[in-house]
Amino acid sequence: MDIAIRCRDLRKVYEGKPPVEALRGLDLEVRAGECFGILGPNGAGKTTTVEILEGILQASGGEVEVLGLRWGRSDRALRERIGVSLQETRLADKLTVEETLDLFGSFYEKGRSALEVMAEVGLTEKRSAWVVKLSGGQRQRLAVACALIGNPDLLFLDEPTTGLDPQSRRQIWDIVRDLRRRGRTILLTTHYMDEAERLCDRVAVVDHGRVIALGTPSELIASLKGEHVVEFAVNGNVEPRPLDPQSLLALPSVRSVRSEPGGLLMTVDEPHVAIPALLERLGREGHGLSRLATRHASLEDVFVALTGRRLRDE
Amino acid sequence: MSRRHPFLLLVLARMRELMREPEVVFWVFVFPILLAVGLGVAFRNKPPDEIAVGVVAAAGSDRVVSALPPAGGFRVVTISADEAADRLRLGKVALVVVPGPSYEYRYDPTRPDSVLARLKVHDALERAAGRADPVEVHETLVTEPGARYIDFLIPGLLGMNIMSGGMWGVGFLLVDMRSRRLLKRLVATPMRRADFLGAIMTSRMILVFAEMALLLFFGWLVFHLVIQGSLWTITLLAVLGAFVFSGLGLLVACRTAKIETASGLMNLVMLPMFVCSGIFFSPDRFPAAVQPLVKALPLTALNDALRATILEGATLPSQSGRILLMLAWGLVSFAVALKIFRWN
Numbered sequence: 114m115d116i117a118i119r120c121r122d123l124r125k126v127y128e129g130k131p132p133v134e135a136l137r138g139l140d141l142e143v144r145a146g147e148c149f150g151i152l153g154p155n156g157a158g159k160t161t162t163v164e165i166l167e168g169i170l171q172a173s174g175g176e177v178e179v180l181g182l183r184w185g186r187s188d189r190a191l192r193e194r195i196g197v198s199l200q201e202t203r204l205a206d207k208l209t210v211e212e213t214l215d216l217f218g219s220f221y222e223k224g225r226s227a228l229e230v231m232a233e234v235g236l237t238e239k240r241s242a243w244v245v246k247l248s249g250g251q252r253q254r255l256a257v258a259c260a261l262i263g264n265p266d267l268l269f270l271d272e273p274t275t276g277l278d279p280q281s282r283r284q285i286w287d288i289v290r291d292l293r294r295r296g297r298t299i300l301l302t303t304h305y306m307d308e309a310e311r312l313c314d315r316v317a318v319v320d321h322g323r324v325i326a327l328g329t330p331s332e333l334i335a336s337l338k339g340e341h342v343v344e345f346a347v348n349g350n351v352e353p354r355p356l357d358p359q360s361l362l363a364l365p366s367v368r369s370v371r372s373e374p375g376g377l378l379m380t381v382d383e384p385h386v387a388i389p390a391l392l393e394r395l396g397r398e399g400h401g402l403s404r405l406a407t408r409h410a411s412l413e414d415v416f417v418a419l420t421g422r423r424l425r426d427e
Numbered sequence: 428m429s430r431r432h433p434f435l436l437l438v439l440a441r442m443r444e445l446m447r448e449p450e451v452v453f454w455v456f457v458f459p460i461l462l463a464v465g466l467g468v469a470f471r472n473k474p475p476d477e478i479a480v481g482v483v484a485a486a487g488s489d490r491v492v493s494a495l496p497p498a499g500g501f502r503v504v505t506i507s508a509d510e511a512a513d514r515l516r517l518g519k520v521a522l523v524v525v526p527g528p529s530y531e532y533r534y535d536p537t538r539p540d541s542v543l544a545r546l547k548v549h550d551a552l553e554r555a556a557g558r559a560d561p562v563e564v565h566e567t568l569v570t571e572p573g574a575r576y577i578d579f580l581i582p583g584l585l586g587m588n589i590m591s592g593g594m595w596g597v598g599f600l601l602v603d604m605r606s607r608r609l610l611k612r613l614v615a616t617p618m619r620r621a622d623f624l625g626a627i628m629t630s631r632m633i634l635v636f637a638e639m640a641l642l643l644f645f646g647w648l649v650f651h652l653v654i655q656g657s658l659w660t661i662t663l664l665a666v667l668g669a670f671v672f673s674g675l676g677l678l679v680a681c682r683t684a685k686i687e688t689a690s691g692l693m694n695l696v697m698l699p700m701f702v703c704s705g706i707f708f709s710p711d712r713f714p715a716a717v718q719p720l721v722k723a724l725p726l727t728a729l730n731d732a733l734r735a736t737i738l739e740g741a742t743l744p745s746q747s748g749r750i751l752l753m754l755a756w757g758l759v760s761f762a763v764a765l766k767i768f769r770w771n
Contacts (some may be wrong), residue, residue, distance in 0.1 A: 164771075169611055169614060169615055169771050197612070197615040197616075198610060199612050200607045200608075201608060202607065203609060204609060205440065205609065206444075207443070207447040207448065208443060208444060212443065213441060215436060216437065217616060219432065219436045220433050220616040220617050220618040221616070221617060260614075291646075381532040
């Protein structure tokens with residue numbers, strides 16, 4: 114299988130007082146034709162990683178190989194073959210969508226026509242509109258279009274849906290799915306777990322500049338041991354016997370128990386076995402149930418299980 | 428798709444952006460014209476005001492009044508001694524003449540108009556009394572374009588525009604693109620950096636030509652400015668000036684990330700030249716001790732060269748000193764800026 118991106122022991126230290134260690138030995142392998150997600154909280158090192166892979170930043174250490182080439186030796190050839198959408202780029206306000214795409218297209222030897230790319234991202238109607246007049250979602254689609262105009266073998270999308278409304282996010286997702294279907298290699302970063310679950314073939318969970326978990330979304334969720342989550346709360350812990358979370362591990366099918374603000378969270382293999390047992394136990398001990406919900410485990414749960422923190426500090 | 432060269436598209440994009448920005452159109456094209464009109468009108472050359480003289484009503488005042496006819500530029504009132512004192516104090520008359528066997532002039536010697544009035548009145552009165560001038564003189568009156576304030580001003584405004592256009596048009600633009608991460612985005616494409624910087628410079632030059640043509644045409648049309656030197660020389664000087672100040676703009680922008688910092692730096696660089704480099708008044712007014720500094724500023728060289736060419740018809744070779752000075756500024760700025768420029 115072809116490898117599109119390979120990096121080993123990637124390190125990056127930002128000079129300053131004190132110096133910031135953004136990457137501490139990050140390893141990554143992206144296969145050709147897959148949509149690979151880097152998932153992690155803000156400040157985990159996602160953007161730093163991507164910008165090193167895009168040849169914009171220089172790593173402080175480690176090895177990087179993109180499309181079998183190396184930055185510093187084959188820069189121009191590499192730039193011809195990658196497409197980039199940076200986090201929060203503000204394109205020229207007073208150029209039209211078409212002018213912007215024509216300009217970016219002119220930089221590439223095998224640049225595509227603006228018309229074709231506009232159709233692909235659904236901006237044909239806006240071709241003569243100034244960038245400043247576009248909505249947030251339209252601007253982001255234009256940014257993706259600028260990444261596509263060079264007909265790239267490898268596409269980098271850094272937080273493509275951050276700050277967008279749900280409808281605009283879905284439009285971006287459709288574009289990404291469409292690209293994947295046509296065999297493009299895509300590397301995207303996100304701090305939305307649902308985005309990674311829906312779009313990515315494989316996901317690397319990154320925290321503090323390292324990969325802490327790697328696999329398909331379903332593999333990662335399966336690694337939780339217990340693919341279902343049961344969340345519940347009781348009406349106060351009645352004296353003299355408060356509910357001991359660890360004691361719940363004795364219930365059938367329960368794999369883990371954790372205290373959360375406002376309740377308890379268990380991962381279980383089979384909810385239809387665990388829940389009756391839970392209810393029976395609560396009733397016997399005189400605890401009233403004030404809330405009960407079950408859902409499939411998500412990448413968010415994977416992240417919490419790995420780090421004890423949530424992806425987004427809300 | 429008709430594929431065009433990225434350089435052309437970059438120039439085109441730049442020109443479109445500029446023309447779609449009303450502020451740019453105002454500052455580049457309207458502002459210098461307004462300034463020329465305002466200052467040209469305020470400092471127009473005009474004939475000296477008539478001389479207001481108060482004559483104290485007394486014996487012989489008729490003789491005095493008839494010796495100072497309106498045709499000689501005098502406006503004479505005959506008034507009482509008290510009122511004459513009042514009017515002199517208030518500046519309504521420049522001089523008071525008290526007639527008598529001998530004349531008495533009352534005036535303030537620190538007022539230039541009073542001193543002028545004394546000379547003119549004395550001359551007229553002595554002639555009326557029969558003084559004969561021993562030497563005969565002829566006067567030839569010369570009032571022609573070339574020596575007026577507006578003639579001095581227009582080359583200065585041109586220089587000022589070339590400076591602020593280069594600094595803002597290059598420096599501010601680049602910092603703005605950096606703060607929007609657009610510079611970083613462009614660097615991630617195979618775009619050649621030389622195409623990019625070349626396009627910015629080229630669009631500056633196009634704008635400089637337009638500004639220059641407009642200002643000179645306007646000066647010619649409205650103020651009858653006479654251009655003595657060749658248009659080629661003026662154009663070459665303008666191009667050289669645009670090069671120098673683009674370089675300084677690039678230098679200011681080479682590492683600055685914030686628009687506010689860039690504005691501050693830009694004003695810091697431009698302010699000394701606004702004051703010292705002879706836009707509105709001649710730099711010769713500064714003390715001799717600071718003249719070498721004033722002369723070393725690139726805008727002083729540009730303004731001096733433009734003035735010499737437009738007003739005196741100087742040629743390029745005769746200004747090689749100024750040209751070399753500007754070239755040095757430009758080359759050093761570019762060399763340093765490109766060496767330390769931060770693209771991401």
